[in-house]
């Protein structure tokens with residue numbers, strides 16, 4: 001249980017960091033958690049931007065990804081491209097369970113929430129248990145669940161600080177940065193995939209559709225469970 005004083009301190013820090021450049025937010029967070037801070041990279045545009053910022057500013061922030069085993073080939077290639085471009089290692093966090101039996105019904109069709117829990121949430125929880133803060137690329141305008149995100153906040157679900165350097169950024173700002181810096185991005189974005197997760201659960205979107213409409217298309221599911229807030233009532 002955290003005290004009210006710690007909550008107030010974090011709230012004041014979030015206010016002080018509001019609107020600051022990503023490298024400033026990251027530097028402040030890294031100074032608070034030396035050796036215990038990492039970016040959870042899902043290879044979306046925002047995460048590629050943060051890899052670029054971390055590498056160019058030489059910030060002491062580790063980078064890892066959740067390798068479900070079902071990523072697109074283009075995503076695995078982007079993983080290698082980013083490592084080569086910036087000379088860093090993006091560590092893989094993998095599920096403890098073996099890959100699904102090829103003869104069995106696909107787990108994402110049987111129970112998508114359970115599949116995400118096994119292949120994303122549990123490996124993330126294990127990775128975060130060793131940290132004092134994790135970094136994400138979430139922006140407030142992505143989903144209603146992310147609308148109140150702050151630059152730094154307490155993540156009561158995983159029990160550590162959450163650092164969101166891009167909360168106030170728009171998609172246009174992100175893409176302007178990526179293009180101006182020549183940051184490698186997933187080529188699927190140019191083929192109608194604004195939001196990319198596992199290959200079996202991601203489809204292209206049509207013009208005018210919500211950018212995340214291609215995630216788990218045909219179901220009510222909109223989040224893999226990594227960024228839900230306890231007070232939302234969802235798990």
Ligand code: SF4
Nearest residue numbers: 108115116119198201
């Ligand atoms: S996105 Fe789909 S394949 Fe990936 S972990 Fe979730 S349900 Fe499984």
